[in-house]
Amino acid sequence: MAARHDLATDPRLQEDLLQARRGTAYFARKLNELTDAELDGGTRLPDWTRRHVVAHVGYNARAIARLVEWAATGVETPMYSSTEARKQEIEFGATLSPIALRNLFDHSAVHLSVEWRDLPDANWSNEIRTAQGRTVPASETVWMRSREVWIHAVDLDNGATFNDIPASVLERLLRDITGAWKTRGTDVGLQIKVTGTDLVFGDNTTTNPTIITGPLPSVVEWVTGRGSAGVSPTIPSENGGIPAAPKWI
Template sequence: MVARTDRTTDTGLQEELLQARRGTAFFARKLNELTGADLDGDSLLPGWTRRHITAHIGYNARAIARLVEWAATGVETPMYPSPEARNQEISFGSTLPPIALRNLFDHSAVHLSVEWRDLPEAAWSHEVRTAQGRTVPASETVWMRTREVWIHAVDLDNGATFNDIPAPVLERLLKDITGAWKTRRTDQGLVVKVADSGLTFGDTTSASPTVVSGPLAAIVEWAAGRGNGGVTATGPGVGANGTVPAAPTWI
């Protein structure tokens, strides 16, 4: 029997789907390395255990699948009824037995992948609305999932680092993050430079900016609020002992 494949023939979208599925597989590997007792341990996100991370990733797949179904059918199906409902869902999911929590992740990931696979070519341009209220084409759901699985695989605190994230994903993450700063004008007086790449973001018109620089993975880790290892800073925003300033809030 011939295996079913994605209906889209857009090569760029096919590559994005591959990165999303690779990220899902990477998250699955880091999750499967954890015992049931390990799931009770803290994640890298304050106030969240590894259980919360796993529940969030599982329910996030279901929520994104609802957007794909919206694009396919034209029937409005929001990601979540409300922010409160989303938070309650994650809180409940974190209390599930380990096997149920793992099944939530596995089954929801397969469901989302199938929804993507079966979405007709024309439907990828249909507009849907994210939980933040943004109106985007259905193709954006692939990136929404990609960044979730790669970043939260690191947040499981099970050995994954930003160095494990593919460079194209890191670059797009950095553009997203710095773009959010620019929209909110929280990057005033701040310049971000990626070493050996020529990539520069932030307030390049400032006469005396604080300049944060480092390798791509380290810069994205810092920008995403996950640490500042391997990053250096110069300028007025640097602490008295050379401390790298905290990145502006992303989300």
């Protein structure tokens, strides 16, 4: 018989699950505020309508559920068969009727939540592989989903802002993204400082690096490539403005 509550007992994991589900509920609220006609509107992502964002978030839940199933059964079930298949899936999803698109989001979110709920403690450390080829424990799927729903709620361009995202999620995003830059060597000559905190990330070896400073929500908005309001650089870009952040995915 399926569990009626999460089988996971680790307090940190329980908190992460709560944060992911809160993000899902927040995305759902911003989606439900939109009329069917408004689903055709633009987003904060180039070339994607709201339809694309909703389809992506829905299919992402299904893909992550496959990873959780992998951890549960030991049978390899990749997120996607290929990068091209993932792109085609999103493009197809964007053509669905409004009710079908909304149902895709709702049903896939419930499915993923149930897969998490029924995963025993011992299986959360089982290794799975992400679409980027990283081998990680199943517990990583919770963070993978959390960042998707919180960021893409903002991408719907329906009033959500990075100020609405919990500080713990913002800080983890900042650490993840700047860590990816460091791994790729794209943070050379660049530092990030969060005002009012001791958080400093980036290149600490270059003399006179460009330092991007701002409140945590504004800094995370900039590092994710969603905007530059609220941040300021010590060294402007060539056109005198705020430099673009390096790519992180």
